[in-house]
Amino acid sequence: MATSINKAFQFTESRETKMKDSQAFWDDTAARYAKNPIKDIDSYQKKLTITQEYFQPDWSVLEFGCGTGSTAITHAPFVKKIIATDISSKMLDIAEQKAKKESIKNITFQQGTLDKLEFEPSSFDAILGLNILHLLEDMDAAISRVYNLLKPDGIFVSSTVLVDNINWRFLIPVMQFLGLAPFVHRFGKQELLSRLTDTGFSIDQEWQPGKESVFVIAKK
Template identity: 65%
Template sequence: MKDSKAFWDKTAPRYAKSKIRDEKTYQKKLALTQEYFRPDWSVLEFGCGTGSTAIIHAPHVKHIIATDISDKMLDIASRKTRAAGIENISFHQGTLDSLDLAAESFDAILGLNVLHLLEDVDITITRVHELLKPGGVFVSSTALIDEIALYWRWLIPVMQFVNLAPYVNRFTRQGFVSKLVDAGFNLELEWQPGKGSIFIVARKCA
């Protein structure tokens, strides 16, 4: 965890300047997510990075708690939020386990482009299920490292060795879906914009 925080703190300024690689796919994910939102909803986003997605979603819900392991990411996110005039996002540094979050207190939880960066994916999914209200939704978008091009699977360890890439968890689509089902979720929407990624909306049983 300490190494991951150091990596993302160092990466934050460059990450903030990077452009979205596939704008069309990103916009579709935003639209699909907002179809589930309600104006009175409380939302949690973990691994929020520099807050770009939380800022876009904020007008559609009552409140968003956005968390990240990196202080530097959150500093940038806070500045962007103030500049946008958004007042219903609160940022907290930490993980789902380290933060004092009450069980069954969120209508929706977002884990976007973060699950494949975690060592304890099963524990995280179980915690998400615990934090959601009955009937709440978990929106996730993640890379499927074991299904990306073989070239990248070979290159990632090299990049990690020279500290140019973070830890990545290698799971397949079926492996990820099984984790969600085993945790007690029902899948409502599943979309693969490419072989190496997946977008899922899963609902906690009411």
């Protein structure tokens, strides 16, 4: 019994340590991240348009891993409210400043991770997880949590880097050792789609703007 308790404590302690490391990485990266231009603006705009075609004025939306808030701010006029979350307080500071500057008042920013923040089941019409799933160690738990939080017929919008298709993927361990890259989960498009459908989602749309990423609208 004592051994089981010790193992559980060590696992919890390990998760907490990794979370603190991840928060520190993104806090340190926030200012540089905010200054980086979007690499493929045409693809980004297409993703925004596809997503907004689903939105309704009375919808409640959750975005986890919102970064500096650019996407949430762009979507805000199309829905009733958005809760935008991120592990990094520095990212959220920048996001709040941007929203204030643009007089956006229907976004609530919250610090935390998807597994830690408390929301009621079936609370949201849409959940956005953009460029985040490949950064999560337990992607299956995140997808299940999203499914639980969505209302019936709600949508999960994801844009995900396919790390196995990145030409310089072999450099990632070196970059991580140097503190220049966070944890990344390596999977291909079919594995991602299978994990979504195994959870109970149906794939409403999928689009691959290039070999290194895939954009998916999954419906509960």
